[in-house]
Amino acid sequence: MEIPREAEAACILIVDDHEDNVELLRARLESWGYRTETAGDGEQALEQVNRTAPDLILLDVMMPKLDGIEVARRIKGNAQLPFIPIIMQTALDATENKVEGLEAGADDYITKPIDFAELKARLNSMLRIKRLQEELEERERQLLEANERLRYMSQTDGLTGLDNRRHLEERIDEMFEHAKRLNEPFACVMCDLDRFKSVNDTYGHQAGDAVLKQFAKILRNELRQIDRAGRYGGEEFMLLLPGTVLDAAVTFAERVRKQVESHTFTFEGASICRTASFGVSAWPHPRVKHCDGLVRAADDALYVAKETGRNRVIRFDGDEFNEHQAEKRSDESRRVAVRESVESFGISAELGDGPRG
Numbered sequence: 001m002e003i004p005r006e007a008e009a010a011c012i013l014i015v016d017d018h019e020d021n022v023e024l025l026r027a028r029l030e031s032w033g034y035r036t037e038t039a040g041d042g043e044q045a046l047e048q049v050n051r052t053a054p055d056l057i058l059l060d061v062m063m064p065k066l067d068g069i070e071v072a073r074r075i076k077g078n079a080q081l082p083f084i085p086i087i088m089q090t091a092l093d094a095t096e097n098k099v100e101g102l103e104a105g106a107d108d109y110i111t112k113p114i115d116f117a118e119l120k121a122r123l124n125s126m127l128r129i130k131r132l133q134e135e136l137e138e139r140e141r142q143l144l145e146a147n148e149r150l151r152y153m154s155q156t157d158g159l160t161g162l163d164n165r166r167h168l169e170e171r172i173d174e175m176f177e178h179a180k181r182l183n184e185p186f187a188c189v190m191c192d193l194d195r196f197k198s199v200n201d202t203y204g205h206q207a208g209d210a211v212l213k214q215f216a217k218i219l220r221n222e223l224r225q226i227d228r229a230g231r232y233g234g235e236e237f238m239l240l241l242p243g244t245v246l247d248a249a250v251t252f253a254e255r256v257r258k259q260v261e262s263h264t265f266t267f268e269g270a271s272i273c274r275t276a277s278f279g280v281s282a283w284p285h286p287r288v289k290h291c292d293g294l295v296r297a298a299d300d301a302l303y304v305a306k307e308t309g310r311n312r313v314i315r316f317d318g319d320e321f322n323e324h325q326a327e328k329r330s331d332e333s334r335r336v337a338v339r340e341s342v343e344s345f346g347i348s349a350e351l352g353d354g355p356r357g
Contacts, residue, residue, distance in 0.1 A: 010127055011035040013054040015045040015071065016089070017063045025058065028116055034123075042066025049075055053082055056126055061090040061101060069104045076105030083133045085126035089114065159209055160216035163230030168238050171228050175242055176291040179283060187249035187282040189239040190298040191219075191256070194275045194310040196235040203270055210267035211274065218263060222256050236302075238295075246282035246315060253278040253313045261311060275311035277302060287317060300325075 012034050014025050019040075026036045037054060039045035043065050049057070057075070061068040072086050088101040088109040098109050107129075108122050155167035163171065172188070179186035193215055200208040212235065219229045219237060228240040241249050260276040279301030281294050288294050297316040304324045305314040314321050 009035070010055040011037060012123070013037045013039060013045065013048060013057045015039045015042070015057060015063070015068070016060040017041055018060075021060070025114075028119075029123075032120060032123075042068065042071040045071055046074060049081065049084070050078075053084055055084070055130060056123065057084055057086045058123075059086050059088050059106070061088055068106075069100060072101065072104040072106045083130060083137075085130050087119075087122055087126060157231040160213055160231050162216050162220070162237070163228060165230065165232050168228070168230035168232065168240070171230075172238075172240055172295065173291055175228070175240055176283065176294065179242060183284075184243050185245045185282060185284065186294070187241040187244040187246060187280065188294050188298040189241065189249060189253050190232070190279045190295075190302040191237050191239065191253070191276050192302055192306065193235040193260075194277055194306075196274070199272065199274070203267065203272075207267040207270070211265045211272075214263070214265050215260065215274075215276070218259050219256065222252070222259065238298075244282070246280065246285070246317075249280045249282055250313055250315050253280050257311065257313055277305035277310050278313040279303070279305055279316065280313060281316040285317065 012029055014022055014029070014036055015038075016022050016025070017040055022038050022040075026038065029036050037048060039048055042063050045057070045059070046066070048054075059068045059071060063071075068088055068090075072088065075081060075084060075086065085107045086105065088098075088106040089112060090098075090101065090109060091112040101109055108126055110119055110122055155163060157164045176186055178184075193211070196208065196211070199211055212231075215235075216229070216231070216237070219239065223229055223239070224241075226242055230238050232238045239253075241252065244252070257276060257278055260274065264271050264273055279298045281288060281297035281301060283294055288297060301314040301316040301321055304321050305312050308314070308320065308324060
């Protein structure tokens with residue numbers, strides 16, 4: 001006899017306190033190609049189900065200790081178990097008895113004496129439903145995994161594994177508002193690998209990628225679990241430090257700077273040393289009114305670190321920063337004066353700053 005698809009490898013737990021009934025059902029089910037297990041009462045059935053879930057339960061209603069109604073209720077109420085179809089077998093043919101069993105969680109019922117042709121049809125039907133349920137759950141699981149992969153890809157820099165710029169900007173807005181709401185400090189660090197362009201020019205872009213990955217790993221290792229790090233663009237990175245005052249953020253940045261300075265970046269065919277520059281800002285501060293101002297202050301401080309020698313940490317309100325900004329304003333005033341003087345003679349001139357690197 002051909003075994004129906006639903007019977008392939010299906011295990012049915014027969015729960016009945018009458019041994020003759022158990023043996024009769026076991027013989028018939030196994031002749032149809034099912035595997036069988038048995039339990040003589042409700043408590044034993046629950047133990048077996050919790051140990052190894054069967055594919056279907058053929059459950060007698062009238063049993064000592066725990067009756068079938070209570071067994072069905074407990075199995076269906078256990079969220080740790082998979083979907084297990086339950087067919088109640090009962091000698092009670094009254095509608096209220098069937099309704100009680102179905103309300104307890106049974107999926108179907110059959111009355112005694114059992115018509116085996118009917119039983120076979122009900123078994124196949126319930127196992128078909130179980131198979132469809134499992135397929136649905138598997139599709140849902142795959143969909144959740146696919147959505148999670150898409151979410152990760154949309155928020156992560158593909159090279160370094162850190163947050164990408166878009167996600168950083170979303171997170172900093174959330175974290176800044178959270179800090180303001182709780183009146184907690186919040187620091188931002190902008191950092192940039194010094195003379196990174198020369199790595200690409202000398203050793204190629206694959207070497208540059210390797211250096212960026214190793215730099216990102218250094219950052220990740222120094223961060224707390226609540227901190228965020230991301231690639232802001234090119235070789236520039238942003239670090240977000242909730243609950244961190246400005247002095248502590250400067251200390252943190254200095255520690256990272258030393259880690260970078262002492263690290264040897266390795267890639268195929270060569271190894272090099274590089275340094276990094278850091279700009280630090282924090283809230284609350286009279287100069288920081290909003291989130292954009294916090295980022296701009298850290299970026300301005302980073303620019304000063306680059307212009308004043310690289311491989312250093314500059315805080316956005318420190319003496320070095322203030323002196324450099326004052327000199328810059330003075331230089332700009334001189335440029336404007338020169339430009340106006342030159343233009344007064346009808347000559348066009350282009351005066352500007354050099355590139356950051």
